Amino acid sequence: MNIEYYIVLSIALFCIGIAGVLTRRNAIIIFMCIELMLNAVNLLLVAFSKMHHLKGVAANPNAGIEGQLFVFFIMVVAAAEVSVGLAIIVMMYRNTHSVDVNFLNRLKH
Amino acid sequence: MSISEILFYFLSVMALGSALMVIISRNPVHSVLWLIVTFFAISGHYIMMNAQFLGIVNLIVYAGAIMVLFLFVIMLMNLNAETEPKKNKWLRMAGIVAGGCLLLVLVAALKDAEVRTSAVQLVDGDIGLIKQLGSVLFTDYVVPFEISSVLFLSAMVGAVVIGKKGD
Numbered sequence: 001m002n003i004e005y006y007i008v009l010s011i012a013l014f015c016i017g018i019a020g021v022l023t024r025r026n027a028i029i030i031f032m033c034i035e036l037m038l039n040a041v042n043l044l045l046v047a048f049s050k051m052h053h054l055k056g057v058a059a060n061p062n063a064g065i066e067g068q069l070f071v072f073f074i075m076v077v078a079a080a081e082v083s084v085g086l087a088i089i090v091m092m093y094r095n096t097h098s099v100d101v102n103f104l105n106r107l108k109h
Numbered sequence: 110m111s112i113s114e115i116l117f118y119f120l121s122v123m124a125l126g127s128a129l130m131v132i133i134s135r136n137p138v139h140s141v142l143w144l145i146v147t148f149f150a151i152s153g154h155y156i157m158m159n160a161q162f163l164g165i166v167n168l169i170v171y172a173g174a175i176m177v178l179f180l181f182v183i184m185l186m187n188l189n190a191e192t193e194p195k196k197n198k199w200l201r202m203a204g205i206v207a208g209g210c211l212l213l214v215l216v217a218a219l220k221d222a223e224v225r226t227s228a229v230q231l232v233d234g235d236i237g238l239i240k241q242l243g244s245v246l247f248t249d250y251v252v253p254f255e256i257s258s259v260l261f262l263s264a265m266v267g268a269v270v271i272g273k274k275g276d
Contacts, residue, residue: 039167
């Protein structure tokens with residue numbers, strides 16, 4: 001399997017996430033689309049790590065393992081991000097009784 | 110067509126279709142369920158590339174913990190298709206066009222890339238196993254690992270402080 005298939009798949013998933021962020025107004029759905037983009041990047045990192053492993057396995061048996069460790073750290077950061085982000089959304093819902101991001105323009109005034 | 114190619118296409122169609130359903134469906138609960146299907150497809154890709162640890166962690170952390178948290182918050186707020194805010198038709202169209210343009214640009218940039226014919230190792234290779242990952246994580250990457258524990262602690266404190274009622 002060539003890397004280009006994985007690149008195209010990840011680009012497509014990432015762009016679906018972008019389109020979701022731009023087209024929806026529900027804050028929770030926007031947040032979920034961000035998770036989708038993070039996962040697209042994770043998939044690409046793992047694919048590249050396996051590509052480098054195939055190229056460099058003769059010189060170094062652990063070639064390409066950094067990619068998978070980065071994915072692990074991205075998952076750690078994503079979990080922390082979700083806990084804080086959902087707390088912010090719950091607080092926003094408590095104050096405005098809506099999850100519509102357009103309500104947040106009152107921060108301007 | 111080998112079995113791994115068939116599996117690749119099956120998982121890719123599953124991931125893309127359910128990702129589209131995430132942004133199409135009106136009901137937020139359905140969106141969460143479709144996103145879980147997407148994560149299962151991505152985990153299938155990991156397992157196909159023999160990144161077994163990441164495949165399982167993806168299932169446990171994303172599909173198990175994070176999505177349950179989303180579902181919990183949505184049910185707490187009692188959101189459904191009726192309360193879903195609707196965006197202006199033209200703004201929605203502009204968002205889809207913008208996403209499509211990004212897709213077009215990135216795929217076009219890939220066309221002349223040298224890397225695109227390099228093969229990805231499927232099924233075989235043991236860097237994705239927990240033994241190799243663990244030994245590298247706890248020797249070369251032990252400082253970032255400890256720093257991430259501080260990040261978790263601050264996220265925990267932050268979530269409690271933000272979510273506290275009244276102040």
